[in-house]
Amino acid sequence: MLEHFDIFLLEAVINGILLGGLLALLALGLNLIFGVIDVTWICYAELVMIGMYGMYFLVQYYGLPYYAAAPLAILIVAVLGALLHLLVIAPLLNAAPINQLLATGGVLFVLQSFATVAFGIDFRNLGIRLPVLQFADMHLSYSRLLAFGVALIGMLLVYLFMTRTFLGTAIRAIAQDRQIMPLMGVDAGRIYLITSALGGALAGLAACLLVLQYDVHPFVGLSFGPITFIICVLGGLGNFVGGFVAAFLFAQIISLGGLYSDLEWGYVLAFAFFIVMMFIRPAGLLARRS
Amino acid sequence: MLVVEGLVKRFGGFKAVNNVSFKVARGEILGLIGPNGSGKSTIFNMLSGTFPPTAGSIKFEGEEIAGLPPHRIINRGIGRTFQIPRPFHRLTIFENVALAGYFGQGRLSRANAEEAAERALAMVGLPTDRRASVEGLGAAGLKKLELAKALATAPKLLLADESLGGLDDNEMEQAADMLRRIRDELGITIIWVEHIMGVLMRVVDRVMVLDHGEKISEGLPAEVSSDPRVIEVYLGTDANAVQAAVARARG
Numbered sequence: 014m015l016e017h018f019d020i021f022l023l024e025a026v027i028n029g030i031l032l033g034g035l036l037a038l039l040a041l042g043l044n045l046i047f048g049v050i051d052v053t054w055i056c057y058a059e060l061v062m063i064g065m066y067g068m069y070f071l072v073q074y075y076g077l078p079y080y081a082a083a084p085l086a087i088l089i090v091a092v093l094g095a096l097l098h099l100l101v102i103a104p105l106l107n108a109a110p111i112n113q114l115l116a117t118g119g120v121l122f123v124l125q126s127f128a129t130v131a132f133g134i135d136f137r138n139l140g141i142r143l144p145v146l147q148f149a150d151m152h153l154s155y156s157r158l159l160a161f162g163v164a165l166i167g168m169l170l171v172y173l174f175m176t177r178t179f180l181g182t183a184i185r186a187i188a189q190d191r192q193i194m195p196l197m198g199v200d201a202g203r204i205y206l207i208t209s210a211l212g213g214a215l216a217g218l219a220a221c222l223l224v225l226q227y228d229v230h231p232f233v234g235l236s237f238g239p240i241t242f243i244i245c246v247l248g249g250l251g252n253f254v255g256g257f258v259a260a261f262l263f264a265q266i267i268s269l270g271g272l273y274s275d276l277e278w279g280y281v282l283a284f285a286f287f288i289v290m291m292f293i294r295p296a297g298l299l300a301r302r303s
Numbered sequence: 304m305l306v307v308e309g310l311v312k313r314f315g316g317f318k319a320v321n322n323v324s325f326k327v328a329r330g331e332i333l334g335l336i337g338p339n340g341s342g343k344s345t346i347f348n349m350l351s352g353t354f355p356p357t358a359g360s361i362k363f364e365g366e367e368i369a370g371l372p373p374h375r376i377i378n379r380g381i382g383r384t385f386q387i388p389r390p391f392h393r394l395t396i397f398e399n400v401a402l403a404g405y406f407g408q409g410r411l412s413r414a415n416a417e418e419a420a421e422r423a424l425a426m427v428g429l430p431t432d433r434r435a436s437v438e439g440l441g442a443a444g445l446k447k448l449e450l451a452k453a454l455a456t457a458p459k460l461l462l463a464d465e466s467l468g469g470l471d472d473n474e475m476e477q478a479a480d481m482l483r484r485i486r487d488e489l490g491i492t493i494i495w496v497e498h499i500m501g502v503l504m505r506v507v508d509r510v511m512v513l514d515h516g517e518k519i520s521e522g523l524p525a526e527v528s529s530d531p532r533v534i535e536v537y538l539g540t541d542a543n544a545v546q547a548a549v550a551r552a553r554g
Contacts, residue, residue, distance in 0.1 A: 198408070
């Protein structure tokens, strides 16, 4: 009995880690946009939803293999991110934050409604079922392992880009002082556009990984949008490392919480934890005490 | 090299700069002085493209640059330092300067940017060690970093904004010598905005004095500091000190 319980516990911990990688990838995209442009894309998860539909149509309708469809879907969402910036954010860059929030909130409903009208409310999937790995009485799905691995590689690439290139350095630096960058010869508008496309590409990558595990429908964004947002807040909005830590912490609470009862209890515990943390560390997990 | 004609900047009903014209010759150090609010920084902001002039023309090497965005102006060869140093604290000293070198020179190459950063850091006397942090630099160090960032963009014309505020006498003298060396060794033309007149008068070739957005005097340091209008509106009780400084500088 005890032995069995330990295996379940270990399986839950491992699944929590796997989920954490995916949530960390989602949080990174949102954090990147907030940290650099100082705008919260409320519609971030809806970009992921569009990416999942992109994968569905490329694979099921045009018959592309998964690995050929994925780069295309990432590109589509990257372009969507750039368009979102050009059409919605750029005109509101100096507007009050609440206006920017409402505008991206509006985009959320536009994308949801568009998906409903264009694709219907059916649940769709790729028709790809990856096998489940059985190891020492544990069940670990390959799709989760793949998602975890690719998410980590994606985050590593972003890290290298941000630290090893001048463009990445400028992206990190511009958040600190918007006015001085142009006077160092940097075209701030271009930096924002590139950052938005990168944020979109991360949403696209997440979409490629999520679509292996979940069916896509117009409201699928609701099942991970709020979690992503809360993870970013928990880690400190715009704080990349904080978001990374918070994603794994949150995923572990969900996974372990779900072990003792229904999966939904995991979410209840995780959100309760978030509310308590907002009292204890309102500026985020890794915020320096002022 | 720089020809400014009829420059005007209005903020609402307030004329911050009113019909100012001047020229800067290649290799010259022009001092720009005037009391607070006289329009010095406004002129700098128009020259560097922070905001466009309401009217007037700014010709740099024969081409109109008034109203161009800052990154275009810097790519044409006008660098700028700020009154209040604004480094990126999360980047190292080297990254700060190399970043300016890369984008300021129109994204040539990493090697070019790093070489420009090393030269600029050596010129101002900051460590070229790539890991040296911005934290811990004092007022003088931060001013040097500002200067290094501007130099890394390979400017032909350097706009130095009140670069000596917050320094002690000794540091001030060193900084003034630095500007002169930048002109002498690198051949960079300089416009220098400054509050502290004594040191400025020793280094500049010519001085232009602003008051309430208008040019009230221009000429050699000795001429300007004995101009009655300048003494009246700006120098006030400092006039004796300035004249003494000029006399001392002449030897």
